[in-house]
Amino acid sequence: MVLNEEQKAMLEGEYGAGTAYAMKIQFAIGESFDAPRMVPITRAHVALSNQEADLWFAEKLLAGGAKCRVAPTVNPGFCYEYFTKRNMVAPEYADLMMRTHNAYKGLGAVLSYNCTPYTEMNIPKFGEICAYSESSATPYINSVWGARSNREGANSALCAAITGYVPEYGLLLSENRKGDILVHVEADMKDDSDYHYLGMCGKKIGEGIPVFSGLPKNISPAALTNLGAQLNTSGAYTMYHILGFTPEAQTLEAAFGGRKPKYEVVITNQDLKDGRDMVSEEGSRRIEFAMFGCPHFNLDQVRHIAKLVEGKKLAVPMYILVSSFTKEMADRMDLTGILNAAGAEVIPDTCPDQPCWHFLSGKYGVTESPKCAYYPKRREIHFVIRNLDECIEAAMSGEVK
Numbered sequence: 001m002v003l004n005e006e007q008k009a010m011l012e013g014e015y016g017a018g019t020a021y022a023m024k025i026q027f028a029i030g031e032s033f034d035a036p037r038m039v040p041i042t043r044a045h046v047a048l049s050n051q052e053a054d055l056w057f058a059e060k061l062l063a064g065g066a067k068c069r070v071a072p073t074v075n076p077g078f079c080y081e082y083f084t085k086r087n088m089v090a091p092e093y094a095d096l097m098m099r100t101h102n103a104y105k106g107l108g109a110v111l112s113y114n115c116t117p118y119t120e121m122n123i124p125k126f127g128e129i130c131a132y133s134e135s136s137a138t139p140y141i142n143s144v145w146g147a148r149s150n151r152e153g154a155n156s157a158l159c160a161a162i163t164g165y166v167p168e169y170g171l172l173l174s175e176n177r178k179g180d181i182l183v184h185v186e187a188d189m190k191d192d193s194d195y196h197y198l199g200m201c202g203k204k205i206g207e208g209i210p211v212f213s214g215l216p217k218n219i220s221p222a223a224l225t226n227l228g229a230q231l232n233t234s235g236a237y238t239m240y241h242i243l244g245f246t247p248e249a250q251t252l253e254a255a256f257g258g259r260k261p262k263y264e265v266v267i268t269n270q271d272l273k274d275g276r277d278m279v280s281e282e283g284s285r286r287i288e289f290a291m292f293g294c295p296h297f298n299l300d301q302v303r304h305i306a307k308l309v310e311g312k313k314l315a316v317p318m319y320i321l322v323s324s325f326t327k328e329m330a331d332r333m334d335l336t337g338i339l340n341a342a343g344a345e346v347i348p349d350t351c352p353d354q355p356c357w358h359f360l361s362g363k364y365g366v367t368e369s370p371k372c373a374y375y376p377k378r379r380e381i382h383f384v385i386r387n388l389d390e391c392i393e394a395a396m397s398g399e400v401k
């Protein structure tokens with residue numbers, strides 16, 4: 001890979017040890033993918049995990065004097081204020097969150113703590129070169145916005161934010177963005193939750209860029225978020241197309257670049273059910289809580305729940321995870337008041353895969369998101385998966401039908 005003068009100076013340490021370390025990693029990635037050169041980015045998103053390895057890496061860069069040239073938004077950890085105020089988190093985990101916060105603050109990141117920045121505060125334009133990590137973020141910006149990002153890891157996205165460059169390979173190149181598999185969706189796509197279950201069909205869809213046909217003309221941002229998040233729970237997809245809907249797939253010809261699909265797949269209602277049940281606990285049963293917002297819920301989704309529970313009492317606690325922006329809007333619109341009165345909490349900055357949820361260990365909850373059910377399994381937190389309205393009903397009765 002050929003570097004320009006500035007990139008060489010970074011690699012040789014003229015911009016400090018932290019930047020040199022970041023460039024060294026990116027140079028190795030570029031070499032391993034046979035990238036001919038590096039190109040500048042204008043946006044980044046770092047899927048920080050608030051775990052020891054991630055913190056070690058961020059603190060190492062910080063100690064080497066690194067500063068982000070392109071300030072990245074960052075993924076959720078947990079809301080320090082909410083969980084420490086209620087004594088819900090052990091001191092060592094509170095300390096971990098504070099150190100993560102300070103490390104990323106020192107590096108100059110935007111402390112957004114949100115995994116759906118592509119709909120609120122970090123929205124790229126068509127064709128913009130970016131470095132995004134996070135399972136729902138990378139497919140969303142590639143597929144829905146037509147921006148260009150490889151499937152960065154949290155660490156490589158942070159390196160890109162520091163150097164301001166990425167190696168040019170993969171989805172940054174037009175020829176690699178064409179569809180491979182034609183996916184005929186014959187299932188009834190009744191609501192946004194069904195896009196979660198469509199995304200869980202990765203095993204049946206197989207490897208490559210899927211082109212979905214047969215989907216409705218209007219697909220909500222939440223549904224598109226769900227689709228990308230679950231495609232990366234059931235497989236590893238950086239991009240998809242929706243025929244006649246996403247910008248690089250207005251026609252079959254454009255979606256496949258004039259080639260024939262490698263093969264075709266049909267997705268039925270049974271496939272959606274199988275996708276959902278792959279990580280769901282068996283229903284019907286009593287539940288002890290409900291959790292939504294993996295990926296983070298937007299204001300429309302919060303408003304939908306508030307409408308259904310207004311004036312009622314939930315049988316079990318409900319946790320709705322959102323960005324701080326959505327939380328602020330929900331507060332202003334008194335949606336938070338309605339939800340709190342019913343027994344639901346709107347919590348910003350927080351992910352289900354965090355140690356703040358240890359108090360739910362051994363319990364059974366309900367969620368509409370397979371990803372929400374998948375990660376907390378390792379903390380012995382169990383979920384039955386149903387669509388959103390069925391989950392809300394279950395939270396009102398304390399039982400999944």
Ligand code: F3S
Pocket residue numbers: 075076115136229293294295296321350351352353371372375
């Ligand atoms: Fe977001 Fe955490 Fe789920 S990062 S998608 S809330 S696992």
